[in-house]
Amino acid sequence: MSTSTPTTPSHSTDDSRRHLRIAAEEAYAPQAVIDEYRRLLDAQGGDAGFRSLWSYYLLNRTVHTELFRSRITDLEDRRLSDMADLGIDHQVLSLATPGVELFELPLARELAAMTNESIADACRRHPSRFSGLAAVALQDIDFSVKELRRAVRHLGLKGVIVNSHTRGEYLDAPKFEEFWATAAELDVPVYLHPNTPSDGLIGPLLDAGLDGAIYGFGVETGMHLIRIIFSGVFDRYPNLRLVVGHLGEALPFWAFRVDHFHRVQDGTGRYPWRPSLQQPPSHYLKTNIWLTTSGMAWEPAIMFARQVAGADRVLYAMDYPFQVAPSEVAVHENLPIEDHERRTLFETTACKVFGLAQPRLVEGAQVRGSGHVAGCGSPSAATGR
DSSP: OOOOOOOOOSSSOTTTOOSOOEEEEEEEOOHHHHHHHHHHHHTTOSOHHHHHHHHHHHHOOSHHHHHHHHHHTOSSHHHHHHHHHHTOOEEEEEEOTTTTTTSOTTHHHHHHHHHHHHHHHHHHHOTTTEEEOBOOOTTSHHHHHHHHHHHHHTSOOOOEEEOSOBTTBOTTSGGGHHHHHHHHHHTOOEEEOOOOOOTTTOHHHHHTTOSSTTTHHHHHHHHHHHHHHHTTHHHHOTTOOEEESHHHHTHHHHHHHHHHHHHHHTTSSSSTTSOOOSSOGGGGGTTTEEEEOTTOOOHHHHHHHHHHHOGGGEEOOOOTTTSOOHHHHHHHHTSSSOHHHHHIIIIIHHHHHHTOOOOOOOTTSOSTTTOOOOOTTSOOSOOOO
């Protein structure tokens, strides 16, 4: 493990900053999952989006892809060294997109459970450095509910990752109701992470080379997020917490127009299958949804999202190892906000949303090594919203 001092990515030194940097959307995949992705690619399996995304990372031999592969499967020296170099104190780990939903059963169940064991083990070894989210296999709802309970209650994981659609199905479908009910009962957040668009959506995006992170992720996941809101799930489960990356996949920007046409259409009978919401759609951005800054290290967008959703509903993420850049940490450190707001962005909100024990910082001490974040094997001090 590297013992080097973290690169200082801000106007203030690590000795003077009064907050930890918790990164909330940081990907991991066990080698067994990567091997199965490769087998699926070799067999021309999976959907078009999967083949487009993972053929780049697994079949190309470039400096970038080789480095990515060394990072995505590592939960020890490589990752910890990168965190030190980047100035990241703590990562919330989750299974990389598209998870295990593209595999047939029982392989999907086996890989989800194995991933959860692997993440939990890393959290026990490094409780101040890692927390984790559970992987599930939503093509099997019964298994997913049981595995989420096991991951939270017995492995100490802090929530669940859903890599957007499951074979073209979305979480607003009635078949997923027990999944939402379980997350609400356990009082843990659901992280809605992007996936490449399904075969029914991807065509024009793939034709133009826009299917992945450049645009397709946002199209697919933004639509999924609106579908979840319009399903009324937050009215049915008021304590439910949903976290979404990339500053809400453009939904904060669209909030006014979505509210307007929801108001125009509601009650007209045009969409009889859609429940009436108790509040305007944008309301749930301020009560049940949190936005991470993953992949969006851009001051105007961050400040706008904070204005729309609330400063306490936007939290930091890097999107490691898909994006790895000290300059992106610097953007967040240099935002035109007060020190207490910076701590909210980097530390406090993550602790509340994911139920991490609030770190204690020693006055005058270097942040690194002076704070503690409860990891997967540690009891949580709070699960407050």
